Amino acid sequence: MASLLHLDSSANRSDDSVSRELTSLFADTWRAAHGPTGECGRYRYVYRDLAADPVRPLDTAYCTLGRRLERNGLPPLADVGTWIRSPAEEREWALTRSLIAGLLAADTVVIGAPMYNFSVSALLKAWIDRVGFPGVFTDPDTGASLLRATNVVVIATRGGAYGPGTPREAWDFQTPYLRTYFGKQGVTEENIHFVSVEMTMAGVVPHLAHQQSSAADSLASARAEVTALAATVGRSASRTAV
């Protein structure tokens, strides 16, 4: 059964959030393309709003458990529980394991990722740090990544412009960062898709007012890209929940 994990990480939960509008467009289009849900449905859909329901930041127990696993050759996901040595580690692992299971159960993940201070929001970073637990995406039988067939769609919004050839191109630590992170976890280059919306602050900041028409063009292209991607990404996929 096809499965979509939908994450929003904009701190702005109002209708002004561009990433929320576009992840929602993606999810609606994807669901329409995959048929009705319900007992006989053909897809599984999970939504998490990381602003309304934030992921707890890491603590000492998470690090202690992770270091123990590193020292012992990174046991597979199914064996991590046998290395837990304290109630605090138990609590940390329960939180972490449920996020990892949610990611592994999805064949497509759509992420609303606004640029905050040239990078991603702390809300998304908290999710990233937890799911990036050492060794858990390695298939113990083959050594390949368990995410090698996962599709990741990132909706990257930013108030300014960071596209190729712009003066601030090198200040973009949002999309290169996410490409590196998911690539390192084993998501393949062809399965990671970025839709960027530039100049979202053009209608808000007076000195950017002259950019309003290019901002509108960027948003219109993004809507078209999102609609096309949602109709095609993850078709004919099937994944068993972990």
Ligand SMILES: Cc1cc2nc3c(=O)[nH]c(=O)nc-3n(C[C@H](O)[C@H](O)[C@H](O)COP(=O)(O)O)c2cc1C
């Ligand atoms: C805390 C914060 C930091 C931001 N930092 C940047 C930045 O470094 N560069 C930029 O172009 N826009 C920046 N912005 C503007 C947002 O990227 C822009 O408003 C974006 O559309 C927010 O995503 P959303 O519309 O999905 O909420 C920042 C906004 C906030 C709230």
